[in-house]
Amino acid sequence: MSVSDTAPATGFGRRLLRRLGRPAGGAAVAWVPLAALVCGLFTGALASRAAWETSRPQPDRAEAAVILTDVFPGHDLGEIDTPPALFVVYGHALRLGTVRTLVFGDGGEYQESATGAGALGALTARRGDTILNASISSQTAVDASYLSVELHRAPPPLVVPAGVLGTVLGAVAGWLVFGWVTRRTEGRRSRGTVNGLIGVATVLWWLPVPLAAPQLLHHHLGEPHPAWHPYWEWLGQPAASLLFLVGAVCVLLALGVAAGTRRHTTPGATAD
Template sequence: MPPTDPSLARRYRRLLRCYPRDWRQARTPEVVGLLLDTAPPGRTRPTARETVDLVRAGLRCRLGRPRSRTVVAWAVLASVICGLFTGALASRAAWETSRPQPDRAEAGAILAEVFPGHDLGDLDVPPALFVVYGQPLTLGNVRSVLLGDGGEYQESATGAGALGAPPVPAEQIVAVARQRLTASGWQVYDPEVSGGITCADKVCATPLAITQTDLRARRGDTVLTASISSQTNADATYLAVELHRAPPPLAAPTGALGTLLGAMVAFLVFGWASRRTEGRRGDGAAKFFFGVALVLWWLPVPLAAPQLLRHHLDEPHPAWHPLWEWLGQPVASLLFLVGAVCALLALGLAAEPRRKRSPVALVE
């Protein structure tokens, strides 16, 4: 097959779409002809090296810095993190389509069915789907979330607990609960059993071994988490139960769409700023502010994401943690805010109009 095979030329032209339109209109025939002349007979596809070189050079040209070796990497980092932030915000908005947390009637019926004969006391019904220190997010407490207490922003749950010594062995409570959950249509996950030590008196003269079993189940959009302990202290809890909602169906697709759109917009904005600042006096300052913003935005991700992944692998999860927690938010919201200020400063330098030279007056 000759090297001028139409399929090879067509694929080269597709790769050249990474370049700006003006560049393609002026140089596409010349570049494609050169690539075809250097291709060996029989080749129908560009090599991996050619593909990488053409894409990288095209993106450099689009970003206004054809000689830069790192501008593409910075653009990718900016696009990905901005896309993830946008996706997290979109998925949080989709959470508003979720049903409220189980009320007293719904939770009471579930607990009476799964844990009969146990006095779980008063039900604690949360005031909102997401809370901060048990309270809805308001203008009064949003400052604390953004400036250090972001870890307290989390999904709420309807909870109850039973005090004292268990009326029957803990193993029997777990077995009965699993049986009743399965019979009621719940998807029951394997329980996790851990051991510990408690004390029979204040000086702990007689330490006692106890076991704690964590049981998780899901039915529809409702998730049940129960902790059953073999402890016998009168003022301690032997059964603690929480009920909360799983992510709504729109959370995942909305987050994915938001991530894609956010990444595309971020790449376009980065390219605009890169072209505007190239060769200008404020180029160094713009690079500095953009670099600081990306470092601060990315810094929590390699810390939070592996930790959450290990958490998911170590124990069963009826529902995944929301996207923003994988990005270290809002725990690291202060870093995000400082990074946002730096990004705005860089964009401000890019938006500054170019200075025009004043005409030189003629002196007679």
């Protein structure tokens, strides 16, 4: 194949890359990678949450009774409480009535549920894919709880690969979309508005991450953890879900402005 034969293909490839991946110059060179990366993180967190749906339900009363009898023989753990869903907010399944709690201040209460039980009275020691957490109190009063037990499921196998794949795909999609936005508005009056909106969104989305991730890592290193905290908690979600929602609105507005921007009509101009 001659050089002249490969030239059109090469030119087409360059034009395709320019359309798909190249952000316009200026501030976009900095914020497009940051916006794309945080989009990937959020998409990965969403994918990992979806993968949690492959988990078995939390132990029911029958399964919990068998486990607790084996682990704590001779201890009457009384009534066994079973949760209404795999993840709960203050013990309740997520529904419209709990969205306000989730968004305005108490998003950190969104966490994996557990089947629980407790024992009343003084402790008498005897020898004799589920995680068991037990808290033993030094309280010796007859009517005091000296033993609290929770049973919950370990993350299902799909959580990690789903999170990784979601992160990669989300970052690529973010790069393509935000790159298109910068080229669409390049040299036009709407450019400043779009850059400002997505810049605000990028700051709001990233802001909880450097605060939450180190704190959660310190928490993991300081206490025994049979399983890592969910992906989204490392991003400060849903505790900072209000920041995420405001940022999402900014991005939607920016996309609307970019889509409504008139294309160049001058000869030789490239329309994205």
